[in-house]
Amino acid sequence: MSKVVMSWLSRRCNTPSTSIAFSPPFHISNPSPPRFPPPVRCSVAARRASILLTKKVIATHNGSFHADEALAVYMLRLLPEYKSAKVVRTRDNDEIASADIVVDVGAEYDPARHRYDHHQRDFKETFGNGFDEIKLSSAGLVYKHFGRRIVAGILGWDLEKDKEKLETVYLKIYEDFVLSFDGHDNGVSRYPTDIKPKYRDSTSIGARVGKLNPWWNEHDVDLMERFLKAVELTGTEFTGQVRYVALSWLPAREIVEKDLADRFKIDPSGKIILLSQFCPWKEYLHMLEKETGIKEDDLPLYVIYEDDRAHQYRVQAVAESPESFNSRKALPEPWR
Structure with a gap:
């Protein structure tokens, strides 16, 4: 009987059974009650359960995935409020409506409500700051609204104290990295379409992400697992680019700027x-x-x-x- 009680308490309080001590054996004549674990163990378990119940949700579309929403999800999960967020891939309107933040699905762009889709016909948002020719994808939308915080978090910079150099890096990352996601997802060619390329580039980020989707002859593929690989792929490239721009490109620029003056x-x-x-x-x-x-x-x-x-x-x-x-x-x- 004591083993049954110990097992139940272990599951209830999320405590290894070896850490639960009783006054063996159980005898009715024994006036000393069994020594249960401190209540704090149960409260810790309760807090964990509460965190799980209140975990934020990032929603994006199901089916085939692309580089822009993969990068959008990665960038969001760099923010403290979405670090442990659950990713849901769906087109169900109820699931989309209940999500804390939505990217690349939902036919709605409303930053106040954290809705960041770009597929609606009347969508015309661009990055600004001189980048006004190419409309934003979900990656560009997330970067436009959260990019400064994301970059500062990667580099350990302060939003106010490092404001000037942060702005320089923020704009450079868009120009050299995120802009290509926007162009690719919106079908914008890098050069006039009447020019025939001399070779094909199958190693771009967009191409590599595309190959993570199930092949025509693959079956029983875990799409979420593949999507998370795409998230990691785009994210690794993104963080590497941020570090390069901040730690190599920017210091060189500052040297040339001073010596030019x-x-x-x-x-x-x-x-x-x-x-x-x-x-x-x-x-x-x-x-x-x-x-x-x-x-x-x-x-x-x-x-x-x-x-x-x-x-x-x-x-x-x-x-x-x-x-x-x-x-x-x-x-x-x-x-x-």
């Missing part, structure tokens, strides 16, 4: 930039020239930097544009 200290003409520390500079230089509004006559022509490996200085002519092989003013032939 200080170029008149190196030479009165302002045509020469001396990098205070070697870093990738070509992409940032053209970007910063545009941002700061440098006139064409005042554009720098050469960049000098120290090659730490060779222990010598090098000089490079600045290209006419990031894509150009032509220099603004080529170095003398013997120097090349």
Whole structure:
């Protein structure tokens, strides 16, 4: 009988039976009651049950999945309020209505109620900030409304103290990463459709996510398991991109920005930039020239930097544009 009682209490209080002690054996004549576990064990179990009952729900559509909702779900689960959220894949209106947040399904865009679908005919939302040509997918919608918090959380940055650099990273991540999800899901080609590509790219994130869907000859596939793999795939790429932009791209940009501003200290003409520390500079230089509004006559022509490996200085002519092989003013032939 005592074993039965111990087993029942163990299940009831979520406590290993070995931790429940009694005064054996049970005798009616024994005045000492059995020593039950402290009530706190049951209250802990009750709290756990309460958490499960109140767990938030993220809803997205069932059936074939795509990269945009996979990334949207991943980003949401980086937020404290959705960290332990249950993911439901459905098109049932009642389930959608009861969800705490809905992405890529429901035919409704209402940020106040956390509804983030983009399939409705009257949907025209874009990211803004100069990105106004491509409509948002569910990934773009989640990033637009939660992106700053998500990026700050990944990097351990403060929303207010790190506001300036956070904004720079936030916009760069959209331009270099999330925008491609929006374009892909909305069927926007990266180049004019009358241009025939020289090869096919089957390794993009969209293509890799697509291959996680059941093949035509696969049966008894766990779609939720496959979808969660897609969530992890897109999320790993996303967090890697955030870390790269914040920890490599941004520091290099800051070096070039400072040295561009200080170029008149190196030479009165302002045509020469001396990098205070070697870093990738070509992409940032053209970007910063545009941002700061440098006139064409005042554009720098050469960049000098120290090659730490060779222990010598090098000089490079600045290209006419990031894509150009032509220099603004080529170095003398013997120097090349």
